[in-house]
Amino acid sequence: MTNKFLANQEIPSFLSALAQEYQVIAPVRRSEVLPDGSSRYSFQPLNAGPGDATGLSAAVLDYPIALNDPKKFFFPAREELLRFQRDGSGQFGSARDLSETIAPPPRALVGLHPCDVAALEQLDLYFGSDRIDPYYQARRSGRLLLVAVSCLSPCSEECFCASMKTYRVDSGYDLLLTRLGEGFAATAASELGDQWLQRLTSLAPLDADREELLTEVFSEIEETFAAGVAFDAAAVPRNLAKGYRDPVWREEAERCLSCGSCNLVCPTCYCFDVFDEVDIAATEGARLRTWDGCMLKSFAEIAGGENFRAAREARLRHRINRKGSYLHQRYGRLFCVGCGRCASACLVDISPATIFRTLEERYGH
Amino acid sequence: MKPKVAFFSFTSCEGCQLTVLECEDILLDMLGQIEIVRFREASSLKRDDYEIAFIEGSASRPDDVTRMRKIRERANLVVAIGACAVSGGVNFMKNFHYLQRTREHVYGAQADWFPTTQVQPVEAVIKVDHSVYGCPMTKDEFLETVKSLLVGRTPRIPQYPVCVECKMAENVCLFHRGQTCLGPVIRAGCQAFCPGLGAGCDGCRGLAPDHNLASLTNVLGEYGMKPEEVRRKLRLFNGYIEVQP
Ligand code: SF4
Ligand code: SF4
Ligand code: SF4
Ligand code: SF4
Ligand code: SF4
Numbered sequence: 001m002t003n004k005f006l007a008n009q010e011i012p013s014f015l016s017a018l019a020q021e022y023q024v025i026a027p028v029r030r031s032e033v034l035p036d037g038s039s040r041y042s043f044q045p046l047n048a049g050p051g052d053a054t055g056l057s058a059a060v061l062d063y064p065i066a067l068n069d070p071k072k073f074f075f076p077a078r079e080e081l082l083r084f085q086r087d088g089s090g091q092f093g094s095a096r097d098l099s100e101t102i103a104p105p106p107r108a109l110v111g112l113h114p115c116d117v118a119a120l121e122q123l124d125l126y127f128g129s130d131r132i133d134p135y136y137q138a139r140r141s142g143r144l145l146l147v148a149v150s151c152l153s154p155c156s157e158e159c160f161c162a163s164m165k166t167y168r169v170d171s172g173y174d175l176l177l178t179r180l181g182e183g184f185a186a187t188a189a190s191e192l193g194d195q196w197l198q199r200l201t202s203l204a205p206l207d208a209d210r211e212e213l214l215t216e217v218f219s220e221i222e223e224t225f226a227a228g229v230a231f232d233a234a235a236v237p238r239n240l241a242k243g244y245r246d247p248v249w250r251e252e253a254e255r256c257l258s259c260g261s262c263n264l265v266c267p268t269c270y271c272f273d274v275f276d277e278v279d280i281a282a283t284e285g286a287r288l289r290t291w292d293g294c295m296l297k298s299f300a301e302i303a304g305g306e307n308f309r310a311a312r313e314a315r316l317r318h319r320i321n322r323k324g325s326y327l328h329q330r331y332g333r334l335f336c337v338g339c340g341r342c343a344s345a346c347l348v349d350i351s352p353a354t355i356f357r358t359l360e361e362r363y364g365h
Numbered sequence: 366m367k368p369k370v371a372f373f374s375f376t377s378c379e380g381c382q383l384t385v386l387e388c389e390d391i392l393l394d395m396l397g398q399i400e401i402v403r404f405r406e407a408s409s410l411k412r413d414d415y416e417i418a419f420i421e422g423s424a425s426r427p428d429d430v431t432r433m434r435k436i437r438e439r440a441n442l443v444v445a446i447g448a449c450a451v452s453g454g455v456n457f458m459k460n461f462h463y464l465q466r467t468r469e470h471v472y473g474a475q476a477d478w479f480p481t482t483q484v485q486p487v488e489a490v491i492k493v494d495h496s497v498y499g500c501p502m503t504k505d506e507f508l509e510t511v512k513s514l515l516v517g518r519t520p521r522i523p524q525y526p527v528c529v530e531c532k533m534a535e536n537v538c539l540f541h542r543g544q545t546c547l548g549p550v551i552r553a554g555c556q557a558f559c560p561g562l563g564a565g566c567d568g569c570r571g572l573a574p575d576h577n578l579a580s581l582t583n584v585l586g587e588y589g590m591k592p593e594e595v596r597r598k599l600r601l602f603n604g605y606i607e608v609q610p
Contacts (some may be wrong), residue, residue, distance in 0.1 A: 014392050031541075031542070032542075032545070034537075034542055036541075040537045040541070042378070067537070074432055076535070111407075120383070124432050255577070256577065257526070257528075257576075257581060258525075258526070258577060259526050259528035259529070259548075259549040259576045260525055260528060260529045260532070261531075261538075264528075264529060264533060265532055275521060278485050278512060279512075280394045280508070280510070280511070281394060281398060282515065290533075291533060296524075296525040296575075297525075297574070297575035298524040314442075323426075343545070345532065346586060347549060348580060348583075350380075
């Protein structure tokens with residue numbers, strides 16, 4: 001695989017080259033400098049589409065974490081699934097499945113962090129293995145280039161990718177950019193990534209000194225994150241099973257606002273609500289889906305008003321078990337990447353990490 | 366047969382009726398489905414043979430209660446539209462002041478000409494079948510309600526708080542900007558209108574059914590707002606919750 005050096009001054013031309021063939025999506029600033037000294041970032045499409053090179057300068061490649069991960073480009077917050085109309089007999093007979101009409105432009109997602117890559121792999125599992133979601137697939141299987149950026153240190157006080165082992169990933173993307181002084185080491189992780197590096201002839205190959213430096217950076221990353229391990233991720237499913245009736249659920253849920261923010265910012269939350277909308281004359285309409293969240297009381301409410309998880313603590317327990325146990329039973333892996341988005345968004349400091357650690361203290365021996 | 370519909374206005378700014386008129390693009394389609402027999406903002410018709418009554422505003426004069434009861438007797442369905450009708454809205458602040466003093470403040474020397482009472486939302490006077498929230502109500506939710514009533518299903522109105530729509534819009538949370546917001550306890554449906562413009566939610570859509578106001582009060586305390594200030598902030602639109610049965 002080809003390795004090259006992307007000097008800072010080459011970044012604009014690198015993005016322009018991508019913009020020839022893709023709509024480039026990258027993190028952009030989303031806020032002023034906040035009271036705590038940080039800023040917020042968001043993945044946004046930069047150019048109008050392939051061939052357009054405007055807007056690229058807004059990309060920020062050194063950033064802590066984006067508000068939402070790139071899930072929204074494959075599974076939008078709100079989308080139409082079907083359109084239907086009354087036929088001659090007045091019945092809602094024919095429905096047109098819109099998955100066949102989904103045709104995103106070729107897209108280059110630039111600036112994904114390792115946890116974003118890990119989360120995307122988990123969504124792929126959910127939407128593409130034991131069940132196939134045609135809407136997700138239509139967007140995911142389009143022409144796509146994934147350019148990840150290495151994290152050199154934890155992005156926030158809330159992130160716990162160190163414990164979840166998602167601070168470095170070796171696959172699931174095409175190119176990896178790793179900060180090396182005045183530029184990035186660009187390493188290919190797929191055929192497509194390799195082709196791109198070969199095509200970018202203005203970039204110098206990664207010389208022996210830089211190769212060595214890169215190895216050092218990777219071992220520093222390992223050391224930095226190893227120091228931040230707060231609990232044993234492998235024991236999470238077992239501890240959750242043992243702690244099903246632990247008081248931690250009530251203790252934590254008491255202050256929960258049931259605001260759903262944790263669900264909505266989570267890169268591995270995929271739940272949605274489905275409903276129909278009709279026009280005023282009720283002659284035609286659409287079936288839509290929107291993101292939903294298990295922390296919301298209405299989530300588990302069914303016809304007749306019955307609710308499987310009416311209590312806050314039942315909902316919190318469900319959410320955390322779903323991340324650390326239920327899907328582990330189904331897919332053999334944890335469905336949380338430790339990005340800490342949920343904990344950062346939570347106004348009352350509820351974090352899976354705290355709960356995983358508490359349960360480890362109580363049941364981990 | 367098109368259902369006959371009437372709009373009534375009580376103490377309010379009539380902004381919600383304006384919202385109805387703002388449905389311009391589908392107003393004509395709507396008139397294909399319903400027959401409006403009374404609508405002061407838009408028509409001189411004044412018939413009483415309506416089946417669905419949309420009520421805007423709250424009761425705040427002695428004869429308002431009688432008028433509302435009459436509407437209830439005639440209508441099959443009563444829909445409260447907008448914060449004033451649903452919970453008393455801004456009007457309800459009057460109830461926290463001496464009635465006579467408020468009256469003199471507003472009407473001066475002519476105060477005696479204008480009898481006034483404590484403010485009551487519609488549901489405190491008569492049974493309400495459906496509510497359309499907000500100050501003013503949103504066009505989308507009004508249309509959702511009309512459409513649902515026409516096909517006989519329950520309108521799809523969010524039960525969850527503003528944060529949900531705020532996160533979907535990827536807004537930067539006001540709390541992270543060092544400001545405050547009532548969004549975590551307020552019913553969504555406005556697409557997080559105020560946070561989207563950089564201002565905290567003031568609660569015009571009322572408390573979300575599953576709110577945890579006690580916890581939010583603690584959070585606001587960390588941001589320097591005392592419980593008494595939280596209560597005053599809520600009184601802008603939600604004074605009714607202090608006395609609601
Ligand atoms: S549960 Fe929290 S930390 Fe885990 S993936 Fe979701 S947002 Fe990230
Ligand atoms: S959670 Fe870890 S991998 Fe994700 S952005 Fe933060 S430091 Fe990087
Ligand atoms: S973000 Fe926090 S307060 Fe809101 S629902 Fe999640 S855990 Fe509860
Ligand atoms: S700005 Fe307000 S509504 Fe938006 S997430 Fe923050 S608290 Fe919730
Ligand atoms: S954000 Fe709050 S105050 Fe603003 S429109 Fe929505 S509910 Fe009303």
